[in-house]
Amino acid sequence: MAYNPSSSSSSWSPSGHDAHQPSLTPSRPAPPVPGQHSGSAASPSLSQAPSTFSSPQPSFDSSSASGTAYNLAGTGAGSAQTIVKRGWVSVKEDGLRAWIWSKRWLILREQTLSFYKNEASTTTSSHVIQLRDLTSVTREDLKPYCIALVTPARTYYLALKSDEELYSWMDEVYSRSPLMGVSSPTNFVHQVHVGFDPISGAFTGLPEQWTRLLTSSAITKEDYAKNPQAVLDVLEFYTDIQKRERDEFGMGSTGMGMTDVGGALEGRSASGTTPARFGAGTGFAGQRSDSLGSSSASAPYPSSSHPPPSSSSPSLPSSRPPPPPPQLTIRAAPPPPTSTGPASRTAASRPNLVPGRPAPSIPSPSGLPPKDGAKVPSSGLKPLLTSSAARSHTQDSSASTSPASSRQPSPSSRSKDPVVPAGTKPLQLGKTLDPPRPPPSSNGTSSGQASKASSPQAPKPVQALKKAEKGEGDRRISTMSEAQIMTKLRSVCSPQDPNTLYSKIKKVGQGASGSVYVAKVLASGAKVAIKQMDLSHQPRKELIVNEILVMKESQHPNIVNYLDSFLVKGAELWVVMEFMEGGALTDVIDSNSLEEDQISSISNETCKGLQHLHAQSIIHRDIKSDNVLLDSQGHVKITDFGFCAKLTDQKSKRATMVGTPYWMAPEVVKQKEYGAKVDIWSLGIMAIEMIENEPPYLDEEPLKALYLIATNGTPTLKKPEKLSKELKNFLAVCLCVDVKSRATADELLQHEFLKKACPLSGLAPLLRFRTSQR
């Protein structure tokens, strides 16, 4: 439904707060020098009485206000008063009056966005947004053509009439907002746009970095043509991750195991500088026709009929070789995070590129080499938000190696946006700007699938955007200073010296942030796990605090329960938790062929944990076999809460990119807003791990894998004929691209497939490999 100004309400009731913002008073100081953004917080409410905020700008200047004024290279911007763009919008803000859309005359100047009651009265604005305060300009689904303008104080939503109008406003606002990565509103602004020329089948205006990445990726020209926007989305996603890692950790590669841009992907096989999983390059694994939906008449959510692009690629074997003994796996003993990076990854890698999975956490005493050579841990694909140190699941850190792992970054600012040469249509960068999604069809076809039918996707008219939204969970802590974080840490830790309470027995695992030991409680003799972290090596301490807080507050039989934590000499953090002697499900999968009743049981237990988290509005965001642990009785528990996000009434959706790529729901890869159902998607991928030993696309080159997640929708199974219809249906309801149609944890727990669960004692045999390792 297009926006119709005449039908819009124009009542902006005052909510009467934040009237203190000095810069919005008539006597406000001159705008700050670009680059000296003060990070000023509160902006006034849109619903302030107009008289409260007299616009500092002169009245509407018709001579300078027709259409859009562009900053051309080197010309510098006009004066702060120059009108860049104007027009009617429907607007609302979040907060108290969140439901009210009001019609406003909007004027964009070089440093401000001013809202007026009408075209005639532009001397007094009802509200002014300082562009320097904008942290994000994104498209939203609230209305068909809706933009969200985010300031630290609140979010404003603008509804427009068409895509063209929307992109035009976004373009102009974005390019003048210093926090969007543009150097300054008055300095040289080199706006560039990427286009796709359907005739030549090539992108135009691609930054060189992206060209290199694309050239060395397995994404084909056919892929470009099918969905050029998805190609740009994943390029952006990937380069964001790279940038983040470089910025934060001085690393040259991403958690997806990709080499740096200069050597983009080239080192995968020959040099072994990236995980072998990505080096196989064997194309699409499995048979195209074996989609979940098509193979199961009962599946209500058929998977995409869109054939994967590389259908001629050879299928991979349906099952991996037996798990390797750990000593010769490629996992590195992760060095301290600050000293990790390319070097340690290189050391951790090896050239043999057989697809594989991480070695079991607890190494065999036999010291035998792995049978399949080059196992590369999926666990190395850490969520991309945190320290990206190499990761291992080994008892002896010198024995096994792990490729670098990383957590997914929040979107970082792009300093330069790609360009559209004349004659080609620009494509949007940043937030995916899919057309409004149609509701699921009656046959259950997801909207994602439906949209694929119209491929090649029509190029979008413009803009380079950047989301700067931080997750609520991140925000509640990451806005704290280092000192505040340490204070918070101290407040959650017990004061004693843990050495007087526990005695460490041996190391059982290694994570990015520290080592995990099994220890004895001196008072009772009971065993516990202790994760020991050197705080000086933690670039993102807030994630650790986040993890402790979530674990503390989320006690449940299907959550690895937190027991205590200690700060030793102010520099070392010990987190004591239940000991799960069975280790990670990843290793169980590597060492066993799971029966359906066991898959059902593990899925059921994990789902109960998710139900508990989701009931508290917590999204785990990194569900995968590495983060599901088992104990000797077959209890199944979720762990690793560093990336949990708490949803609130104000923020019921997230947009931060978090998770591990192969397990990520398409809406995350496409950088859309998402909710708790991303965990359900990941659970479905984890079920595929239990069936096929690895998640879909693990053998794909990383950029291609991201592209496939974004475009293929529901992944296909290698041997669907071997699975019961209940299991296929279970997968179908987890791996439904259309989020609304995807099951909730509550719904899943009623699913027929989970009724096939074996008792927990039926999982104990899966842990026999542990005994043989000891």
Ligand SMILES: Nc1ncnc2c1ncn2[C@@H]1O[C@H](COP(=O)(O)OP(=O)(O)OP(=O)(O)O)[C@@H](O)[C@H]1O
């Ligand atoms: N409670 C536990 N009981 C038994 N083993 C555990 C426990 N927690 C972790 N481990 C083992 O230690 C390994 C590393 O765990 P950790 O949580 O540190 O991993 P990570 O998630 O990769 O790291 P990080 O959270 O630091 O990024 C796990 O893969 C697992 O094998």
